[in-house]
Amino acid sequence: MMVRKYSAASLVTLLVLGAVLAGCVPKKCLEEGELKKGSQVPVQAAPEGYLNVSPDELKAMIDAGESFILLDVREAHEYEAGHISGAKLLPVGEIEKRWQELDPVSEIVVYCGSGGRSATAAVKLVKLGFKRVKNLTGGILNWPYGVIK
CATH class of the missing domain: 3.40.250.10 (Rhodanese-like domain)
Incomplete structure (x- = not known):
């Protein structure tokens, strides 16, 4: 029971983290080459x-x-x-x-x-x-x- 509880919490955490990181750099920027080398x-x-x-x-x-x-x-x-x-x-x-x-x-x-x-x-x-x-x-x-x- 405890393992399932921690597994579910870990899965939710990973999904949220993935969604946040995916939103950090818009796909459109990468496709259009708007990121400059060395820019933050x-x-x-x-x-x-x-x-x-x-x-x-x-x-x-x-x-x-x-x-x-x-x-x-x-x-x-x-x-x-x-x-x-x-x-x-x-x-x-x-x-x-x-x-x-x-x-x-x-x-x-x-x-x-x-x-x-x-x-x-x-x-x-x-x-x-x-x-x-x-x-x-x-x-x-x-x-x-x-x-x-």
Whole structure:
């Protein structure tokens, strides 16, 4: 009886895990070759309505002189310790209070230390109605280029 109980629980766990993993990379992306070699995530909309961008892609945007708002969503002391050139400080906890400071039609790229807070910030911005939001995967810890101190 115990063996059957554990077997059923294991089977359910494996089925759920398989379904989750199958949904991590959409089959369409693999078929259309949208995954870039070395990228951590497909360059497409996350389920939350924002895009993920790699450090190389962000660097290319900067080098090309593209017009966008770069938001560092960490705390002030983290920003002062080092930030990406051109970044504006807007801590994730202040987004709901200060979102009016942002141009609603501009593209916005958010980053934090490792990607967690910036993903939260991206979701908040999308919920506030911003349509062109990107999240730097891996945050500033994954940024191989120089920072401003």
